[in-house]
Amino acid sequence: QKEVEQNSGPLSVPEGAIASLNCTYSDRGSQSFFWYRQYSGKSPELIMSIYSNGDKEDGRFTAQLNKASQYVSLLIRDSQPSDSATYLCAVRESGAGSYQLTFGKGTKLSVIP
Amino acid sequence: SAVISQKPSRDICQRGTSLTIQCQVDSQVTMMFWYRQQPGQSLTLIATANQGSEATYESGFVIDKFPISRPNLTFSTLTVSNMSPEDSSIYLCSVDGPNTGELFFGEGSRLTVL
Numbered sequence: 001q002k003e004v005e006q007n008s009g010p011l012s013v014p015e016g017a018i019a020s021l022n023c024t025y026s027d028r029g030s031q032s033f034f035w036y037r038q039y040s041g042k043s044p045e046l047i048m049s050i051y052s053n054g055d056k057e058d059g060r061f062t063a064q065l066n067k068a069s070q071y072v073s074l075l076i077r078d079s080q081p082s083d084s085a086t087y088l089c090a091v092r093e094s095g096a097g098s099y100q101l102t103f104g105k106g107t108k109l110s111v112i113p
Numbered sequence: 114s115a116v117i118s119q120k121p122s123r124d125i126c127q128r129g130t131s132l133t134i135q136c137q138v139d140s141q142v143t144m145m146f147w148y149r150q151q152p153g154q155s156l157t158l159i160a161t162a163n164q165g166s167e168a169t170y171e172s173g174f175v176i177d178k179f180p181i182s183r184p185n186l187t188f189s190t191l192t193v194s195n196m197s198p199e200d201s202s203i204y205l206c207s208v209d210g211p212n213t214g215e216l217f218f219g220e221g222s223r224l225t226v227l
Binding site: 092 | 157158
């Protein structure tokens with residue numbers, strides 16, 4: 001059974017701090033990795049994708065991938081109350097069609113003003 | 114990104130009834146996907162709908178319970194049949210983004226079965 005694991009949280013950080021969200025996956029052959037943000041009562045929205053080892057930065061968001069450790073993380077710098085949401089890690093498995101993503105259960109982030 | 118509209122946004126249903134969820138996309142897409150998000154759980158793919166062919170169902174999901182239509186390249190429906198309280202969930206329609214593996218989701222349909 002291919003799995004994507006996340007700490008369910010809640011993760012609480014003060015406004016302006018760095019929030020660090022972590023995700024591990026079981027399929028060593030996984031190729032593509034995604035972070036989705038889901039506000040309460042809303043649908044998920046894609047915020048970051050990463051395909052190769054290392055860091056990828058987009059504004060206040062940085063995704064980090066370490067395939068050897070089967071670990072992907074999301075850093076949010078200068079956290080804002082509007083960042084309070086559940087963050088879903090998703091992994092595209094090896095050999096799967098582009099639509100076969102495995103999602104984690106999500107980490108709930110709370111940014112305290 | 115595509116604009117994806119779902120109807121209804123929420124509904125309360127009685128056990129044993131069926132409900133059809135509609136998904137409309139503002140552009141033509143080859144594949145449309147239906148996901149389920151049960152309370153406190155991750156998103157689970159129910160099936161993939163291609164225009165002009167039968168939907169492809171994932172393990173644990175069957176056509177009799179979740180019949181899907183895909184009459185054209187911008188529209189799909191998912192029916193949840195003979196509902197039970199265990200079907201209470203958010204049902205999400207999605208389409209591929211421009212890059213491999215990226216998905217865009219509709220607003221979701223929140224079903225409560227009494």
